[in-house]
Amino acid sequence: MYKVIVADDEPFMLEGWKTMIDWQGCGYELCGTATDGEEALDLINHVNPDLVVTDIQMPVLDGLGLIRTMREELKYDSQIVIVTGYSEFGYAQQAIRYRVNEYVLKPLVPEEIHELLRNLIIPLDTQRQEIEIKLAEEQYDAMEMLDTTMDEGGMLDEADLEKMASRARQFIALIEAGDVTGVARTVDDMLQEMQESRAVMIWAQSAVRYIHGELLRRYSMIGADQTVLQVRTWHHTESWFMGDLKKLFIRITETFASMAQADPGSSGLVAEAVQYLKEHYRTKIKLQQLANHIHVNAAYLGQQFKREMGVSFSEYVHRLRIEEARRMLRRTNMKISDIAFELGYHDAEYFTEKFKALTGELPSLYKNNNQG
Structure with a gap:
């Protein structure tokens, strides 16, 4: 299922999106609605939707402002559909500028919306596959780095490199076991080592990249929400020492623990x-x-x-x-x-x-x- 949010300031329109559209039948899950652009941005940051459907005329932040913020500031690549009662060509021009996928007019015609949603499945599938390929390539690169030995002029000797490879595998085992305490302790140990050695800092980043790729595969296998794997913490080493890395790993471990208990x-x-x-x-x-x-x-x-x-x-x-x-x-x-x-x-x-x-x-x- 692809995740969708809808933004529209007209209550009866939001009700129509909820009751008239067969989201599940078209391959989607309606994850929330918003009545203005700012509310929609909060929802987008929480849900990380694959598709955003938005009205143009809304209070606080209108639809085009919402789309501009998504594309230029937040760098979201979500598919976007504009639904509006205004048919001026100027709106369409701006929509094209911000890579809007579809531009349709009110009132809602369920048959037309269903066809539109089915047509969007192809670019959504393509986008998801591109992301998976990119992450797989990152995982492969990280694995190669973990398996590479360096000479005395490099950052790590073979013993230290093997230690970091072992640490990455240790993380995976603890996470899959749902061992929150063990994961927290291991994060603390790794951060301490990173503070003591610049070499460990560099290879720890590679180890985390490897863990990231492995978790992506495992999340797919258990069908969990992958939003946590898309946060910026994975690549911002500075935030690791402020507790963000530990929070991230604990959250992931708790997810595995809860999934293991559900429907065994x-x-x-x-x-x-x-x-x-x-x-x-x-x-x-x-x-x-x-x-x-x-x-x-x-x-x-x-x-x-x-x-x-x-x-x-x-x-x-x-x-x-x-x-x-x-x-x-x-x-x-x-x-x-x-x-x-x-x-x-x-x-x-x-x-x-x-x-x-x-x-x-x-x-x-x-x-x-x-x-x-």
Whole structure:
């Protein structure tokens, strides 16, 4: 589900957004409403929405002022839709300047809004994948740095580097165990070491980057809100010594502890579903078919699967297929169209589209770069 907030100073319009629009059916969650731009900014900072829907004419801070603040000051890349009763071209020009995705007029027509929301799924999916790829690259860079040894002229010797790598893994283990006390103590120990050694300061930053990447993956697996992973504290070392890093890690640890206590019985169900998909992903398989196989309600299975795996049932199938496609492109001379058909895609163009979305490369380019 993509998170949405709506800002409009007209009560009946807000009520319409709440009751007339099938957010969930279109793939969204309405996380809150605001009656002016400043209230909307507070809500944005709290929710970190994927989509902001705003009126233009509002008190305190109007819609264009809200959008300008989002883009220029806060650097938010959320998708934006302007809904207004004013059709002057000047508003549209300013909206384009601030990278507004859609510009629609009141009154609300549910069918039109539903179509608009469905159309926005593609750029939202693309944006989310780009963020995941960027964070994965940061995680990879951090892992390489943690695994690199430095000579005497560098910042750390091999023993100190191994200590920091061990500390990063220790953090992950304590967080997943929900050990708040252990995490707090470990943060204090690391900060003390950082104050005593500039070398440790530098490599501790790499260790935290590694932890950040690992937590992103684990948050996706448990279906938790990832807002905490997007705060600036991760990259502001100065704030670490003011207690911000400890607060951040404690908050994350508490999240894992609460998730471990919630609905503990679904893990076996999802594990069975995953095993089935790994054996049948080459065939055309639907969620209802899988649910029937393991004797469970399809809607419930879909919810639990997304919560534990971090992706929807269909997206997980695509990932299995594309991973196998990568193997086939590296090790066989099969045509791309034949690989697509072999993996259950009856449209080679659609296969190419999914492959690029998940790997960042066209199948042909991946094959050229990885064969030989």
